[in-house]
Amino acid sequence: MRHIISILMENEAGALSRVAGLFSARGYNIESLTVSPTEDKTLSRMTLVTWGNNEIIEQITKQLNKLIEVVKLIDLAEGKHIERELMMIKLKAEGDHREEVKRLVDIFRGKIIDVSDNSYVVEMTGATSKLDAFVDTVANELIVEVVRTGPSAISRGIGGLHL
Amino acid sequence: MGGLDLVEIHNVELNGGEIIVECLKKEGVEHVFGYPGGAVLHIYDAIFNQDDVKHILVRHEQGAAHAADGYARTTGKPGVVLVTSGPGATNAVTGIATAYMDSVPMVVITGQVPSPVIGSDAFQEVDTVGITRPCVKHNFLVKDVNDLAETFKKAFYIATTGRPGPVVIDVPKDITSPWIKVPFKYPTKIKMRSYNPTTKGHVGQIKRAVKMMLAAKRPVFYTGGGVVLDGAAAELTKLAQRLNFPLTSTLMGLGGYPATDKQFLGMLGMHGTYEANMAMHGTDVLIAVGARFDDRITGNVERFCPDAKIIHIDIDPSSISKNVRVDIPIVGSVKSVLQSMNDVLADVEIDHKPELIDGWWKDIEEWRARECLKYSTKSKKIMPQAAIESLYNVTNGNAIVCSDVGQHQMFVAQFYKFDRPNRWANSGGLGTMGFGLPAAMGAQIANPDDEVVLVTGDASIQMCIQELSTCMQYGLPLKIILLNNGYMGMVRQWQEFFYEKRYSESIVEAQPDFIKLVESYGHIGMTVSDPAELDSTMEKAFAMKDRLVLINVLIDPESNVYPMIEAGKGHNEMYMPPESELV
Secondary structure (H helix, E strand, C coil): CEEEEEEEEECCCCHHHHHHHHHHHCCCCCCEEEEEECCCCCEEEEEEEEECCHHHHHHHHHHHHHCCCEEEEEEHHHCCEEEEEEEEEEEECCCHHHHHHHHHHHHCCCEEEEEECCEEEEEEEECHHHHHHHHHHCCHHHEEEEEECCCEEEECCCCCCCC | CEEEEEEEEEEEEEEHHHHHHHHHHHCCCCEEEECCCHHHHHHHHHHHCCCCCEEEECCCHHHHHHHHHHHHHCCCCCEEEEECCCHHHHHHHHHHHHHHHCCCCEEEEEEECCHHHCCCCCCCCCCHHHHHHHHCCEEEECCCHHHHHHHHHHHHHHHHCCCCCEEEEEEEHHHHCCCCEEEEEEEEEEEECCECCCCCCCHHHHHHHHHHHHCCCCEEEEECHHHHHCCCHHHHHHHHHHHCCCEEECCCCCCCCCCCCCCEEEECCCCCCHHHHHHHHHCCEEEEECCCCCHHHHCCHHHCCCCCEEEEEECCHHHCCCCCCCCEEEECCHHHHHHHHHHHHHCCCCCCCHHHHHHHHHHHHHHHCCCCCCCCCCCCCECHHHHHHHHHHHCCCCCEEEECCCHHHHHHHHHCCCCCCCCEECCCCCCCCCCHHHHHHHHHHHCCCCCEEEEEECCHHHHCHHHHHHHHHCCCCCEEEEEECCECHHHHHHHHHHCCCCCCCCECCCCCCHHHHHHHCCCEEEEECCHHHHHHHHHHHHHCCCCCEEEEEEECCCCCCCCEECCCCCCCCEECCCHHHHC
């Protein structure tokens, strides 16, 4: 099963490579990983998407907790949560395709943030599955490049991951 | 990343090298094992100018790490290593990984090229923090001389608390510059928001566990290195004797319970005793204490303890339910949890029916009667088992014994009955050949009044044999029992069993003359090949109290370690010694 693990960790050089190293050394799957500072400059927040059975996920959270720089973590799959991912996708936009692509972007509630005479850059946010759907819908030969951040996620309600 | 309490202020300004030495003094470090080089010259200069911290000069950085490891295992105090950048650090990595696998507290100071040239492929530069990351509990790169003291405090704190382990501090050369002096402040206490190991076990879980133990009909304690590391031997002994439960121990746990006591079934696992493994197979309540269900213990996890409810006490939550699902996990320090269990049992109201396990002891006595460790006495050559028994007798079971890795290591585990903790140092997790000699050296430095013995093989000892020179320099009177069979014995045994005796590269065809070799280092060597002269040779060697003596014991070359469970088999599927050999 897919799990989103949110981690608060010390904002120190090397912390990210400890997490990445742990996953490769122990053979855990890693689908995406995002990291950035928080409102507290000494802390970074990492969102990590992985998958595995319950035993593996239990080991992953235990091993992450064992890293000295990890302060706190939560497996968001254990409760209700929202996830969003940002995608920027550059598409060829010439002739008939220009209108067709525009319509498709509107349906997916994306935004065209750069236009040239033969291309669009589309910004789109949403759950990973929505972005996947857009990529699948656009004709493959129109795609120039795809940049995705990987999901960020947060729990619903007042509870949260903080110190 | 942490809060500092009670900062001790000294009105002195020190340079980085001096700060490092002062930090070591504050931590009560008496010995540092190391080897100088360019990046640590400033630190060595600070060492030169004082007498409190003694430096032991090894002959290879791997030896420094193993020596510090042997020092730590036989004292419970952290071992300290000081090596230079580049090859100094990479040579130490095997020793660091060895300590990591066996949870040995260690602080390793590595020199690094000056900060401004880091990343430029400078002379003797490696990414030490990157290389050691997967085999340390934690590591640091010091970027400011003002951070040195706090970093050292954290390093010792992390290395020695929770599940212990090695911590590396990488110190660029400019940080120790003699020309940059800063006020020295050493924290007396440290708190880290991201590191708070749980020590007290959950009271409810402890009560549930005790209840389950009291209802057990076929209980067994399975104890590991955690008992030794946490100094919990007394608590374990009290608990086990109060309940009259049988105990078996891992390789790392030996000494955690007196091996000569009747409740002790010997080591379990791949080369464990018949009675220990059969008890594991038959148990209904398994109490795992500071042990991590390693594959050498469990064999096939599908067939592991098929009828058992499992209680697991461990300081490291990630050890619990990692390889084997447990029923009652208790996260906490082994010592504290065992003490709590003793307290629960001290309650007079407790309903304890000792007769519940009478039938279980009968089964165990039947398994014991098979005498699974019996070995052939018809060989005209010395049997390795006899050599260990002779060693046990001549030392009255009181020596500190270090070993390398292989058959000889298993023979010590089976035949040297450790009654006390911290008397046995060997590389269990990583299985590092070459560990023994430097570890014994460290053990002797830590315990100058004890008899320290190295049991090794003709292959293992050659992996760190240069340390004989260190032993001479510091007058370390080790006794080295070299079980010489001309093979890599354990490799040969596996090739005999599983590769139809195709002894691929396991025969050491050109051996040094070990006697001349130790003599050239200034020590004494003796060879014994006649079983009748074994005891007298041992006595002669051990009578030389202040000299290092190597006894080259020419053993029966093709003797095997029994019993044996093939990898992936169950505990009730042991190879036993062939009857024909036991006449």
